[in-house]
Amino acid sequence: MDIAQALAVIDELCARAFPARRTAAGAVGSGPGYWTAEWGVGRDLRQADAADREQARTQYEADRDALGERLTARWGPPQRFGLYSLFERAVRGEALAEPWGLLGGHVPDVQLWRSDRAGRWIALGVTHEDGGLPQALVAVVTDVDPP
Numbered sequence: 001m002d003i004a005q006a007l008a009v010i011d012e013l014c015a016r017a018f019p020a021r022r023t024a025a026g027a028v029g030s031g032p033g034y035w036t037a038e039w040g041v042g043r044d045l046r047q048a049d050a051a052d053r054e055q056a057r058t059q060y061e062a063d064r065d066a067l068g069e070r071l072t073a074r075w076g077p078p079q080r081f082g083l084y085s086l087f088e089r090a091v092r093g094e095a096l097a098e099p100w101g102l103l104g105g106h107v108p109d110v111q112l113w114r115s116d117r118a119g120r121w122i123a124l125g126v127t128h129e130d131g132g133l134p135q136a137l138v139a140v141v142t143d144v145d146p147p
Helices: 003-016 051-074 086-092 100-106
Strands: 034-039 079-082 111-114 120-128 137-142
Touching: 003 034, 003 051, 003 137, 051 100, 051 111, 051 120, 051 137, 086 100, 100 137
Parallel strands: none
Antiparallel strands: 034 137, 079 111, 111 120, 120 137
């Protein structure tokens, strides 16, 4: 993954107006109040052996951390935000504001920054294997506060 290119994508999403309606794209999509970007979604590892899946997960986490270092230089240390409780709440039928409900179903935790200049949250996470979607590094830019 090209870190400079990923930063440029995040910058663009911080400046761009949000879409008027939800669009499906990979694990989380985009919609009113949020944009997403994904890296690695073209690499479907569902049929790969455990060692290859683990190697891919390790690489996505390394890419997340490298990108996170650049974002930390801009906005300070991230908050670590676990999303498993959001998944549990959604399973119990609670309606969660997007993109948090979608993220909770696919990403176990995120690194989270607040850009006061843009008035937006930036979250980075790695999707878990759920049998239906390949692993990927996910960035979300939103003006919806975390629950």
